Amino acid sequence: MRRILLSQGGGGEETWKLIKDVFLKHFSNEHLEKLEDATLLEIDSKIAFTTDSFTVNPLFFKGGNIGKLAVAGTVNDLAVMGAKPLYMSVGFIIEEGFPYEDLESIVVSMKEEAKTSGVLIVAGDTKVVPKGTADGIFINTSGIGKVLYEGLSCRNIKEGDLIIVSGGIGEHGACILAQREGIYMDIELESDCRSLWNLVERIISSNAEIHAMRDPTRGGLSAVLHEWARSSQVSFLVQEENIPIKEPVLGLCDLLGLEPYHLASEGRLVVAVPEKEAKKVLEIIKEHPDGRDAQIIGRAIPAEGQPKVILKTSYGTHRVLDPPAGELLPRIC
Amino acid sequence: MRRILLSQGGGGEETWKLIKDVFLKHFSNEHLEKLEDATLLEIDSKIAFTTDSFTVNPLFFKGGNIGKLAVAGTVNDLAVMGAKPLYMSVGFIIEEGFPYEDLESIVVSMKEEAKTSGVLIVAGDTKVVPKGTADGIFINTSGIGKVLYEGLSCRNIKEGDLIIVSGGIGEHGACILAQREGIYMDIELESDCRSLWNLVERIISSNAEIHAMRDPTRGGLSAVLHEWARSSQVSFLVQEENIPIKEPVLGLCDLLGLEPYHLASEGRLVVAVPEKEAKKVLEIIKEHPDGRDAQIIGRAIPAEGQPKVILKTSYGTHRVLDPPAGELLPRIC
Missing domain, CATH: 3.90.650.10 (PurM-like C-terminal domain)
Incomplete structure (x- = not known):
């Protein structure tokens, strides 16, 4: 079984190969492919911005996995603020030895879940930590949405609602x-x-x-x-x-x-x-x-x-x- | 010594108290204080968007700590794309039992480092994982900047530069x-x-x-x-x-x-x-x-x-x- 190696998080040639073979392969879009330190985006309105880290255990469960959950979670945080999800970043923290196939199936789930709302994954980061210093994989997603409905707020509930x-x-x-x-x-x-x-x-x-x-x-x-x-x-x-x-x-x-x-x-x-x-x-x-x-x-x-x-x-x-x-x-x- | 408890990541009353006593206390600004699922921001130009996870070991080192590093890292990823850092999100993954004081000193460093470039921490998330499933603390920061200088790119170097x-x-x-x-x-x-x-x-x-x-x-x-x-x-x-x-x-x-x-x-x-x-x-x-x-x-x-x-x-x-x-x-x- 192929497993994730420490060197794949080191920022060298192996990291580049992992990015190309897994992340770019599935998340491919014009923004992400530029591989700059930050992605440039055109936005012409009020935006919503949110972040969430995912540490769910087990990583795969009936109805989804940590990847689907991470995308849906960030989409939902934007949606409930009246914002159409546009762009998302993904940060992976992977434990050394994590099965390569599991990573790829998580990534494929993220791609598919992102499609359902049209959000694009435009920025990413990967860290690999030594065995025993994380539990499998943790994912952070941050999202940017375009606000289509204003005024939604936890402070906005009125008597009688x-x-x-x-x-x-x-x-x-x-x-x-x-x-x-x-x-x-x-x-x-x-x-x-x-x-x-x-x-x-x-x-x-x-x-x-x-x-x-x-x-x-x-x-x-x-x-x-x-x-x-x-x-x-x-x-x-x-x-x-x-x-x-x-x-x-x-x-x-x-x-x-x-x-x-x-x-x-x-x-x-x-x-x-x-x-x-x-x-x-x-x-x-x-x-x-x-x-x-x-x-x-x-x-x-x-x-x-x-x-x-x-x-x-x-x-x-x-x-x-x-x-x-x-x-x-x-x-x- | 006060230590971070699992319950402080559960989304209940203890989480609310941790947010109030540590994160809001130090990161306080009008955006973050609204505590909505996503933060609404006014932006009127092309933006840069970036993400990074930090897993540095040791957490405290001569010249900084993981918090300072996380803020500077994201500020720098925006800066090198010609973008003025405006807004940042912070996602913490904390191991159960992590010293409360260490968390607070990391947060204070983040506040101070953010001040040096004027970036505001406007969105956050905290997860606490059981002892042994992470090593101390991991931090993800994502950033949004306003592009002031266009055309910077790793594809843009010319012979003779x-x-x-x-x-x-x-x-x-x-x-x-x-x-x-x-x-x-x-x-x-x-x-x-x-x-x-x-x-x-x-x-x-x-x-x-x-x-x-x-x-x-x-x-x-x-x-x-x-x-x-x-x-x-x-x-x-x-x-x-x-x-x-x-x-x-x-x-x-x-x-x-x-x-x-x-x-x-x-x-x-x-x-x-x-x-x-x-x-x-x-x-x-x-x-x-x-x-x-x-x-x-x-x-x-x-x-x-x-x-x-x-x-x-x-x-x-x-x-x-x-x-x-x-x-x-x-x-x-």
């Missing part, structure tokens, strides 16, 4: 957890990892008024709602039975005593809209293949002291949802 | 090597790690015609000249005695049998200019505190077959400089 979730929550987190712990459910868990730009583009081109969007990654739906509550000084009243959660995710949570609202998604959208727009936006989301299970899950209400997230159970009782805290799941993304 | 080096080469590589191997010279080796934007700004605002600039990092001066030779299809004839190299660097190279031309610099500039501009550009560089030891080291000549880098020794003999290859030094940057 309705909250829409685009599909079943916690599937990425549950999949990683099950795979890492060797737990197999009757119905296999699959990560929801995907790029949300196409879905977001439909929403923002509908001219509906949108107050905020977020993809619920680390800390799950709970982290998004708590962050919005803190930033906008509102509370949320959520109908627990309306939150879409697939059976295998519920099953895993029951088994391990976990709260599904804290589990990460990597292909779901949470949207806050004024009540008058909610039906229209829900319809747009449900028409898209990535949003068929979308639901209105609750609404923003006056904070009344400390902002909180209140779950109304199907029995009519209320409980306060704690913000995610503690170790949760390391290396979920 | 003179090559200027801004100061002693190989000091970063020699310092890291000596410190890692526990070798102490009579005169201590210090990394040349620094941001080159101020120096570059003077050069490009002089209206001199410049063909290419590069900072000789991994693979050293040799890698830059070989890359330029390949991309521009020229050879280089270099007067070996004109290459500025400090005594302790030469001493270390003698001791270990290394070629100083392959050792990394992190604060030096290599510039290719038409002969008619060389004196003027050399003077501008020498007037700057970071360029006092600048020298014209050689010139581009017709390739005549395979492009090569030819060293003319002080005895008048010639030898061909091999491109950097093999393991060189892992984790030099």
Whole structure:
């Protein structure tokens, strides 16, 4: 089996060959091919800029791998700010001895995932570190997008806004957890990892008024709602039975005593809209293949002291949802 | 001693506290403080975009640390493309148990280094991985700059161009090597790690015609000249005695049998200019505190077959400089 060598990160001839044989081969475009220290780009509008590092374990999981996740994660961070993803950089930190084929299949996934939203990989960097000083491969992606819809912000949620979730929550987190712990459910868990730009583009081109969007990654739906509550000084009243959660995710949570609202998604959208727009936006989301299970899950209400997230159970009782805290799941993304 | 905990990378309350207490505290600016998934920026021109991951070992070295290196490295990649560094993202991958104080001192160095060129850190991400799955801390920085001087390119070197080096080469590589191997010279080796934007700004605002600039990092001066030779299809004839190299660097190279031309610099500039501009550009560089030891080291000549880098020794003999290859030094940057 061919393996990545230290010399392939040294900046010499071997590095050049790796760049040519793997990265340029798959990511090829006019910007990247120039191989300068920085890429020159023409941009004529307000931009969005974001960065994320990915350390997920296992590197390959049902529904994706670290490469697909890295591209989708950065695409999604731009999309939820109303920005069309244009350009992306990729930084690899690879452990010496990492299988060459695995690197190439990660790179191919990145290429394919980038295609789905039209983002171009225009800048890159590769470091190889000695065996034992990293775990397989870590990837950083940074992205630049063109802002098409302005005003989206975690500070922008108003009392009365309705909250829409685009599909079943916690599937990425549950999949990683099950795979890492060797737990197999009757119905296999699959990560929801995907790029949300196409879905977001439909929403923002509908001219509906949108107050905020977020993809619920680390800390799950709970982290998004708590962050919005803190930033906008509102509370949320959520109908627990309306939150879409697939059976295998519920099953895993029951088994391990976990709260599904804290589990990460990597292909779901949470949207806050004024009540008058909610039906229209829900319809747009449900028409898209990535949003068929979308639901209105609750609404923003006056904070009344400390902002909180209140779950109304199907029995009519209320409980306060704690913000995610503690170790949760390391290396979920 | 306070140490970084896994929970501080989980996306929950502890992550929020770390962001507030360390990153926002030091990097504070209106963009970063918004804490959105992506930062919105106004840019009205052609931009340069670059990324780099830093895995240097040791993390703290004479003349800098991984944080200073990360900021300077990204500033320099923008500067050598003629771009004024405007915005930067920072992604941290931190090993569980990493000393909190070390993280804070790295962050303070980043803040200070960013100030020297006026670049703003506007986006960030933090992951904490379990003990043993990374070595201390890895940092990725991506940067956006505004292009002020167009046309710089590794493809742009013409026969007859003179090559200027801004100061002693190989000091970063020699310092890291000596410190890692526990070798102490009579005169201590210090990394040349620094941001080159101020120096570059003077050069490009002089209206001199410049063909290419590069900072000789991994693979050293040799890698830059070989890359330029390949991309521009020229050879280089270099007067070996004109290459500025400090005594302790030469001493270390003698001791270990290394070629100083392959050792990394992190604060030096290599510039290719038409002969008619060389004196003027050399003077501008020498007037700057970071360029006092600048020298014209050689010139581009017709390739005549395979492009090569030819060293003319002080005895008048010639030898061909091999491109950097093999393991060189892992984790030099």
